[in-house]
Amino acid sequence: MKPRPVPLRTCAGCRQQHAKRDMVRVVHGLDESAKVDPTGKVNGRGAYVCPRRECWSAALKSGSLGRVLKTSIRKQTWQSSSGSASPCQSRRPPA
Ligand SMILES: [Zn+2]
Numbered sequence: 001m002k003p004r005p006v007p008l009r010t011c012a013g014c015r016q017q018h019a020k021r022d023m024v025r026v027v028h029g030l031d032e033s034a035k036v037d038p039t040g041k042v043n044g045r046g047a048y049v050c051p052r053r054e055c056w057s058a059a060l061k062s063g064s065l066g067r068v069l070k071t072s073i074r075k076q077t078w079q080s081s082s083g084s085a086s087p088c089q090s091r092r093p094p095a
Contacts, residue, residue: 013050023048030043
C-alpha cells in the first residue's frame with residue numbers, strides 16, 4: 001500500500017494546518033445557518049476549526065469563521081453541537 005497524503009485543513013482559529021480528520025467541520029448549509037458537521041459530508045461552504053476551545057474562541061472573536069462561511073455564527077450553534085463533534089468531550093466549551 002502506498003501511503004496516502006493526509007489531507008490538511010487550515011484552522012479558522014489558530015490558522016495552523018492540521019489533519020482534516022482531527023478538525024471539526026462547520027458548514028454553511030442550504031438553510032442559511034451554520035452548523036457543525038460531524039460527518040464532513042454536508043453540502044455547503046465549509047470551514048475547519050481544531051476541537052480546542054482556544055481555536056473556537058479565536059475563530060469567533062476574529063470573525064474569520066463568519067467570513068469563511070459568509071454567515072454569522074450563533075454561539076449556540078457550536079456550543080450545542082461541538083460536544084458531540086469534538087474528540088475533547090471532557091472540555092467545556094467557552095462560556
Ligand atoms: Zn486551531
